[in-house]
Structures are given as structure tokens and as C-alpha cells.
Amino acid sequence: MNVRRRRISGIAVTAATALGLGTLSACSSDSSAASNTDKFDVVASFYPMEYLAEQIGGDHVNVTTLTEPGQEPHDLELSAKQTAQMGEADAVLYLKSLQPAVDEAIAQSDVQTKIDAAALTKLEDHGDVEHDHGGEEHADEHAEEEHAEGGEHALDPHVWLDPVKYAEIAEGVAESFEKADPDHADDYRKNAEALAKKLGGLDTAFKNGLAKTDTKVFFTNHAAFGYLAERYGLTQEAINGLDPESEPSPARIKELQEEAKADGVTTVFYETLVSDKTAKTLANDAGLKTDVLDPLEGITDKSKGEDYVGVMEANLKALETALGAK
Numbered sequence: 001m002n003v004r005r006r007r008i009s010g011i012a013v014t015a016a017t018a019l020g021l022g023t024l025s026a027c028s029s030d031s032s033a034a035s036n037t038d039k040f041d042v043v044a045s046f047y048p049m050e051y052l053a054e055q056i057g058g059d060h061v062n063v064t065t066l067t068e069p070g071q072e073p074h075d076l077e078l079s080a081k082q083t084a085q086m087g088e089a090d091a092v093l094y095l096k097s098l099q100p101a102v103d104e105a106i107a108q109s110d111v112q113t114k115i116d117a118a119a120l121t122k123l124e125d126h127g128d129v130e131h132d133h134g135g136e137e138h139a140d141e142h143a144e145e146e147h148a149e150g151g152e153h154a155l156d157p158h159v160w161l162d163p164v165k166y167a168e169i170a171e172g173v174a175e176s177f178e179k180a181d182p183d184h185a186d187d188y189r190k191n192a193e194a195l196a197k198k199l200g201g202l203d204t205a206f207k208n209g210l211a212k213t214d215t216k217v218f219f220t221n222h223a224a225f226g227y228l229a230e231r232y233g234l235t236q237e238a239i240n241g242l243d244p245e246s247e248p249s250p251a252r253i254k255e256l257q258e259e260a261k262a263d264g265v266t267t268v269f270y271e272t273l274v275s276d277k278t279a280k281t282l283a284n285d286a287g288l289k290t291d292v293l294d295p296l297e298g299i300t301d302k303s304k305g306e307d308y309v310g311v312m313e314a315n316l317k318a319l320e321t322a323l324g325a326k
Helices: 047-060 080-086 100-108 127-131 135-149 163-180 182-209 226-231 250-263 277-286 308-323
Strands: 040-044 061-065 091-094 113-116 217-220 235-238 267-270 289-292
Touching: 040 047, 047 061, 047 091, 047 163, 047 182, 047 308, 080 100, 091 100, 091 163, 113 163, 163 182, 163 226, 182 226, 182 308, 217 250, 217 308, 226 235, 235 250, 250 277, 267 277, 267 308, 277 289, 289 308
Parallel strands: 040 061, 040 091, 091 113, 217 235, 217 267, 267 289
Antiparallel strands: none
């Protein structure tokens, strides 16, 4: 997918719970705290990366994030101070292609350990999911934006919404931590194994919870759930595809109304920090409900959970209700 026009939520300064992995180190969104501590200093680009660093690093790491609460990760611009301090950290954990400013700064940085989450699992192109119902004009626009990005295909970066892929990334992060900070390798391994069990349990919960449902189709304001849908045999239909805050065309609304009747769709999902106007427009016209399906780009006071696992559990409950789980 093309993420340039993506409206993305901000992130919390820390994950609120340690999921039984022990006391986490103090974390800060102020990158001035990112270096020169007596711990393994890790700079994370945004919440899903921050969460992995905290869970795997435990009390051996000092984790800071480049993305302040309320910021859109993709549109992040780094200050000269942030860029300089990144080079003083022991490691940086990021998802290449999501934040161009971060990619550029890391490429120019002298930080010894650079961990690209996108290289630790396989990214896929879910572009056709986003615009195959949007009409020829929408598809052409998508193609033009992909061309402007300099690539033939836009790979969907939302891998963290698939617990299996997220676990693959976590495994790679742990290996990088062990290599970069061998004195604490055993603890990193234990923490990673504990996290893997949590993510495995989450995967099992999704498999069991969504195995038998009245419908497999769900509507979203924006196509952020391609990996999740693919993992659990669901079909994601996005109202707008590329731009969650634009108004859908009357033709698109009519098409979705018809599909809702044909596939037994009950609910239109929207994101916590994105306007629900579009979702409610469709819901009102089609006689559907609205609810939140959180893409987990950040934890805020509006999140239906205190951390990654908590919000994913809330997402599962929302999907079970909307899809008519047995």
C-alpha cells in the first residue's frame, strides 16, 4: 500500500504492562534520553517497534521513541538534535519504508546496530485489496503514487497486525539484541520466548474465535488489516483505500450497501484517532453499526487496551461481534 496519505495515530510513551516479562526500564519520548545511559540504549521509530524493544529488552534496555504522541509516524520529521542523538544510541529499531525521514537518518547514522523489522519477515502487496473496487480513476491514482515512490509495487507495512509475522520480527529483534549486547543474551532470549508465547496465544485466540462466523467480510475505513485478514481467512473491504478521511463516492457507497446485504456485513469499522464521519455515512445509509478496529500504530487514552496484546484482544472481540462468531 502507499502510506503517504495515511492518517496514523500517535503513540504512547511506554507500554503500560510488561506481560509478565519483568519490570521494564523507564522510557521516554524525549530522544535526549536515548543515549549515554548505563543500559543498552535503543531508539524505536514508533510504537510497534518500541513495544518489541521493551518486551525483549526488559530491564536491560533504555527505550526511546522518535514518534511523539499524536504524531503521524509516516510524516515524522526529525530534528537535527534527534538525528545526532540517534547516532549515540546502541541500536535503532525501525520499519523501513514507513517513515522516510527515519530511513534517511538511519542511513546516515553511525549507530552500530540497525534493525529493520521489514527485513525480518515477508512484506506483501495488498494494493489490489485497497483499490480494486475504487474504479479506474482510483486505480490510476494509486499507480501514479506508487510510481512517485519510486517502486512498481507498494508493500503493505502493517505486518504487526498479524501476530505470527510480529512474532517473526520479535525473533529477529532478539537475535540482534543478543549479538549487540552478549552480556545479557540469556535474558533477551528468555524474554523473547515469553513474548513468543503471548503472541502464540493471541494467534490461537484469533484462529479459534474467528473459525466459525456468519460472515467473513468486514468493512474498514482504511485498508490496514490485510495481513490480519489473510491470516484468519477474512476479507477486508476498505471504504476509501488510500485515504481514510476522504468522502466515498455515491457509487462506492451503493456498491458497499449491496455487498453488505449479500455478505451479511453488520459493522463498519473506523480507527480510534481518525474521523468516523465516513464510516457513519456508510453505516447510516446501509443500516449498519459502527465500531473501532485499531491498527495499533500507537497507544493513547482512546485505545481499548493498555498495550499491544490488550488492544489486539479488543480487536478480536470487535471482529467476533461484527462477524457473528459462533
